[in-house]
Amino acid sequence: MLARVCWVLAGWEHAFRTGRMPEQLAAIHAHPGYTVDDLRAAAPEPAVAELVNLARVLHTSRTLAGWRGDAPGCPIATGPLGIANPIILPGWAEADLLLGSTLWEVTTVTSLDNPAVLVRALWRLLACAWLDTRDVYGIRAVGIYLARHGVTMSWGLTAFCSMVFGGTGRDDAAREAFLPLARRLARADGAEPPPPWVPRERILYGSH
Template sequence: MPLTTALRAGALAAWCQQRLTGLDQVARDVARTAARAPQPTHSGPTPGADSQLVGGIVDARLAALVQPAPPYAALQGLLAGQLLSPDAAAGIALSFPSHRGLPDEVATMAHTLRPSPREWLQVPAPGATSTDPPWGDSVFPDLAARGHLFHREHAPCGHVATAGAERALARTYGVWALAEAAYRSGRSPRALSAVAQHAPITTDVLRAAVPDGSVHEAAALVRALATSENLPTLRAWGAERLPQGPGIGYASPALIPHFADADLLVGSTLLDVKVSARADQPRRVRAWLQQVLGYAWLDISDRWGIRHVGLVLARQGLLVRWDLKSLTAAAFGAADPLAGVEQFRRLCHTAARAERKPPFPDDDLTS
């Protein structure tokens, strides 16, 4: 049960509903802005598109736009499903610019490592249960290699490509999104399972598993960034505090391993990407605000240096952000925000430990 699930039901969800009453007005303001926003061409679902897959593709593509880093959750999903060996996963991770400088002594665990502004973090990954190489070892490294080449030619980090090139990228990121879905749900998506029945399995077979409707819709949403002020805004936020390595920020900042992974950190702004058509519903927006605030509050050791939080509302073409301290104070209203954040952290750590997902040592409230 990740944080996103814990925020929807159970003790943590009830606590947020009772304590974060100040988010109601903020959510209404965002919903009102979203309702008035000019709708992009693809403001609603495309025939033949899978809305969850579209969201996964957009998430993965924006992560690559911010930082040329491995698809961490996708690799975790492939490893858990025994579709990829740890050696192949490490090789894929090392092929990304963010990981190419890792020393030889940690090369075999590269897929478990993530850069942060302060240090490299290790997030455990499943090991192999068989000595036989999985079928994914012959295709996923090639998928990554093709992606690197295509990005260099058509969409360097921080840039959006032409419509045709973004459709090609969306198909590749669709494969990674399917693998990530396996990690999030614990079940292999039907499209990915069907690939295993195909002979021979090639990279083109993998990419063909992503439905055309999902490809076209996701590419159009990403392209909308290039035709608005949102992309320059993202770059400007990134320039407020440049990352240690390549890119304009960090992809998938880890707050609690396997329990709380945010979407993007750009400069000092933690962003959550939403691809919902209903950003005009205050109740839905409130849940998003709880989520992104929760991620920020879990950065107990200030590893990520989060000073702002925000939402990327892809279908509405909106970027919104708040000063973290100000939004935290507003969320708790007249109550003490410091005490409230401390309670939230303890509830999250209890939930994570119940799932056998302990926090990083320097974020551990019991140490």
């Protein structure tokens, strides 16, 4: 039942972002007097099965346990795990997941044969970290979660930047070149451009 509710919520979110509602939900909304049961029943079985499997992998891979900091003999922490879909730049840039100071890209790619898919995800992580110019979210690390495979990889932001630019020390210059371009593009899309970059402590975390 939870997977069905998640599908409905995702459909509404899609409609909010794109103006297009999934046809199954649109058909329900076209007839006044529908119920919650009607909405849940609209979820296609393949979509429900996929959501259930993704949740299963999240648990069986121990990814969720790692994110929560679960350990034998330690109580599970209560309260929110993190921030889903943090708004990096209103109306223009949004990330997938923020846990503590780590920004995560969550991808459901089925195959890893095309490295370009992962390359785009990694560049997106870096762009989102750089667009948080006022350090609102305190991003100090980034990571990617392959949701179908239950695999995570994360890096300290400083180490990640160094890795992306091959240890050439060009990451600060690249950021300074990126932000003016991002401001122009954001303005062109009708969004508020990112404010000037605020220097912050550079913390070097190892990859893991």
